[in-house]
Amino acid sequence: MTTLKTTLTDTIKTAMKAKEMDKVKVLRNVQAVIKQVEIDGREGEQGELDDKDVLAILQKQIKQRQESLGIYTANGRDDLAQKERFEIDVISAFLPEQLSDDKLAVIIYETINELNASGMKDMGRVMSTVKDKTTGQADPAIISGLVKKALTA
Numbered sequence: 001m002t003t004l005k006t007t008l009t010d011t012i013k014t015a016m017k018a019k020e021m022d023k024v025k026v027l028r029n030v031q032a033v034i035k036q037v038e039i040d041g042r043e044g045e046q047g048e049l050d051d052k053d054v055l056a057i058l059q060k061q062i063k064q065r066q067e068s069l070g071i072y073t074a075n076g077r078d079d080l081a082q083k084e085r086f087e088i089d090v091i092s093a094f095l096p097e098q099l100s101d102d103k104l105a106v107i108i109y110e111t112i113n114e115l116n117a118s119g120m121k122d123m124g125r126v127m128s129t130v131k132d133k134t135t136g137q138a139d140p141a142i143i144s145g146l147v148k149k150a151l152t153a
Contacts, residue, residue: 004054004094005034011094026090030061055095055136062091063139099137101146107133108143108150120151 008031015023034057038049049057065084072081099107111129115122126147131140 004051004058005031005049008034008054008094022086023090026087030058030091033057033061052135058091058094059136059139062088062095065091096136098139099134101142104130104134104138104143105146105150108146112150117151120148123147123151126151 008027012024012027012031015021015027034049034054037053037057038047041047065088069081069084069088072078072084108126108130111117111126111133112122115125115129117126127140127144130143130147134143
């Protein structure tokens with residue numbers, strides 16, 4: 001089975017051959033972040049990141065760009081906003097298909113029932129479990145809002 005890191009490397013090679021240097025630059029930056037996380041080591045141990053860890057990094061990279069996009073758009077910097085949109089699109093291609101709010105709600109309610117969660121005191125447990133079940137398929141901020149809504153209903 002091909003790993004996400006291998007797919008990323010193959011995509012960089014293909015983009016280089018096609019002379020898509022803007023795309024290459026974005027993907028190399030992402031690759032550098034992944035490599036830096038591996039070098040820094042998780043909890044002091046050094047090693048290869050699995051697809052789940054790489055997905056988390058990709059989501060974080062997208063979130064950073066979305067925040068910048070919001071700032072650039074608010075300040076009328078369409079040139080920089082366009083660059084951020086391009087980078088978001090390039091990185092998003094590596095994420096699995098995003099779950100709809102309805103599918104996400106079903107997973108959340110199933111998790112609440114599995115954990116016998118009954119209120120906001122259980123939010124952390126529910127969030128953790130749902131994030132594990134939906135890695136890369138949903139924005140944690142959306143999950144958080146839906147979990148809060150479900151636990152307070």
